[in-house]
Amino acid sequence: MRRNILITGCSSGIGRHCALTLAKRQDWRVFASARKTEDVEKLQKDGLSDALQLDLDSPTSIHSAMETVLAQTGGCLDALFNNGAYGQPGAVEDLSRDALRAQFESNVFGTQELTNTAIAIMRKDGGGRIIQNSSVLGFVCLKYRGAYNASKYALEALSDTMRLELAGTNIHIALIEPGPIVSAFRQNAATHFHRQIDTDTSAHHDAYVRMQEAWSKGASMPFALEPKAVYKNLLHALNARRPKLRYRVTIPTIAFWYLKRLLPCAWLDNILTRV
Incomplete structure (x- = not known):
């Protein structure tokens, strides 16, 4: 029998790739979700017939989506992949x-x-599996990413707490911590930046100009991997008898995980300031 999984944030990037690839397997029924109706329709056209609308900003949308999933699965949900998120620069x-x-x-x-x-x-x-798509910025911080840093730190803290509280329930919590992944994340972040930040009056005006120039040029991200790197770890977290507590994806994530534990804070700050 196929198990059922709900994945958020499937309009592009990691969510879309993981949903499409996992749906090709015989052991998982994928409920891919997206915030916009047009993205849901696109997912359905691409073969994800169970795609549905889910807006994380709306409690009504959240519960409606879950009711839809349960109605189609006979009340069963085996896994949740919390991938939906955006960055506010x-x-x-x-x-x-x-x-x-x-x-x-x-x-x-x-x-x-x-x-x-x-x-x-x-x-x-x-029992069940809850997979959280966190980030390298869930345990180290980069400048001009404060809102996103804080949200991922919070996700990590909640996940660690739930893991303790759910001990003995056969509900496994796993964190995936990607570094840079090729996706539309930066383009979406740029949209939120222009919507929320007044660059003209900011003390950081010059830095913002450089950021926007990099966005407009489509500057590449060093060590960036394709979404399939995340999918590989998601698959292990879903199927392993004992999934890892954390999956670190890309060289920067692995490197900073060790640097944070080995270096004095001032030394690490000096490195992060230059990134």
């Missing part, structure tokens, strides 16, 4: 309360509400 001093709230609504609050709903189902069924 900008110096911390330039972030309004609204900008921070919007970042957390999608990346933390909506994700956790969906996760709590999934946990209730998995408790009833005697």
Whole structure:
């Protein structure tokens, strides 16, 4: 029998690749979700017939999507891959309360509400898998990524806490921590940057100019991998008898994981400032 998985953020990048690739297997039924109706329709045209709309900013949308999944699976959900998120660039001093709230609504609050709903189902069924797509920025910080850094730190903290609270339930929590992955993430981040940040009056104006020039040129990201690198780890987290607690993807993630534990904070700050 096929197991059922719900994946968020499937309009592009990691979510889209993982949903399409996993759906080709015989052992998983994939419910791929996206925020926009047109993206859902595109997923359905590409063969993901169970694609559905799910907006993490909307509690109504979250619960409606889950009800749709349960109605089609007879009340069963074996796995949840929390991939949906976006990045809000900008110096911390330039972030309004609204900008921070919007970042957390999608990346933390909506994700956790969906996760709590999934946990209730998995408790009833005697187990399940919850895979969190975090980031290298879930344990180290880069400048001008403060809102995103904070949201991923929060995701990691909630995941670690849930793992302790769910001990003995056969509900496994795993974190995937990618470094740079080739996707539309940067283009989406640029959209949120222009929407939320007043560059003209900022003390960081010159840095913002350089950031926007890099975006416009489509500057490559060193060590970036294709989404299939994440899929490989997702598959292990879903199928292994004992999934890893953390999957570190790309050289920067692995390197910074060790550097954070070996270097004094001031030394690590000096490296991160130059990134």
